[in-house]
Amino acid sequence: MASLGSIRRDFAPWANPDEKPFIRFENVTKSFGSQTTAVDDLTLSIYEREFFVLLGPSGCGKTTLLRMLGGFEQPTSGRVLLDGQDLSGVPPYRRPVNMMFQSYALFPHMSVEKNIAFGLKQEGMPKAQIGERVQRMLKLVKLEKYASRKPHQLSGGQRQRVALARALAKRPKVLLLDEPLGALDKKLREETQFELMDLQQELGLTFVIVTHDQDEAMTMADRIAVMDAGKVLQVATPAEIYEAPNSRFVAEFIGNINIFDGQIVEKTGSAARIRDKSGTEFQIALGSNAQADGSAGLAVRPEKLQITRERPADAVNAIDGEVWDIAYMGDLTLYNLKLDDGRIIKISTINSRRRVEDALTWHDRAWVSFAPDAGVLLTR
Secondary structure (H helix, E strand, C coil): CCCCCCCCCCCCHHHCCCCCCCEEEEEEEEEECCCEEEEEEEEEEECCCCEEEEECCCCCCHHHHHHHHHCCCCCCEEEEEECCEECCCCCHHHCCEEEECCCCCCCCCCCHHHHHHHHHHHCCCCHHHHHHHHHHHHHHCCCHHHCCCCHHHCCHHHHHHHHHHHHHHCCCCEEEEECCCCCCCHHHHHHHHHHHHHHHHHHCCEEEEEECCHHHHHHHCCEEEEEECCEEEEEECHHHHHHCCCCHHHHHHCCCCEEEEEEEEEEECCEEEEEECCCCEEEEECCCCCCCCCEEEEEECHHHCEEECCCCCCCCEEEEEEEEEEEECCCEEEEEEEECCCCEEEEEEECCCCCCCCCCCCCCEEEEEECCCCEEEECC
16 A cells, blocks of 8 residues: 655655565464463564554553563564574573663662663673763763763653663664653653654664554654554554554544444445445545445544534535534644434544634534545444
């Protein structure tokens, strides 16, 4: 499938059939006892220099997958390969990877520079080289002025940078990050996302990050793997995940979505008609996963919908209801429209003008309309 929207940079080795994966999970299963399967017969490829995000709800297996790559867990079956090498039996300290934990795990009695130097000393690196490497890391994460401070004297964002510098100091081929921004406040988290992206590109490393934050994944990733119940449901660029989800779970997990459940009643070439449960018919543009008949869901993002007091004369797809809720967000206004059968439709509109004449308000009747290519058909 062609890319739907640009990605951060001109970088798409997964689209090249001659490119070999740098990290490869082959039919990997991880069970804890006889009752719990955290990862279920999973196969996944990650490429060198990729910023790859494992995204999913709590308990979906994403952290277990990361820990198997780091060597902290061993697969029950299957293989994990890095740069062609089977990692079976290779202990964590002998793998060319480093892991940055959510808690940061800094030594409270050590200064910033000693925390960064710790792993290098453990490896027996000469003192002069350690000093040079530590100074390089301090400069990289912009903490030169804080080298002698202890962790408790730093802000949350600064402690996060120390942990990052310590993980990078050993120059791993792969950096594993488990919810690295979870302890930061919203503004700092957003700033740090871009810093991580810039740092990853500057160093040319492969980053594999675990998160349950959709916005975080959409901002940073070259590609996202959406996981549930130990399986990967879709692997694609952020734009493809958002605009062309391959299942109801992915569509509902990423952002807000409206889904009109119904039946495909007609298919002609690249178009079709779907009749929803209320009897309303919609004309849609078909994707490659569409079937000629059977049940399906038409998924439409809130920003793809238009809300008006009257039905637009040229509207192909339209349905009316009552304005049930309104949330003014400054740049956006969010509407909940209650249909006559009780369903709630979500609409978001951009506030591009300072004044709005005859604005819709609570309990007004209104129409929602959308173009045939605004939605995606979900058959599973």
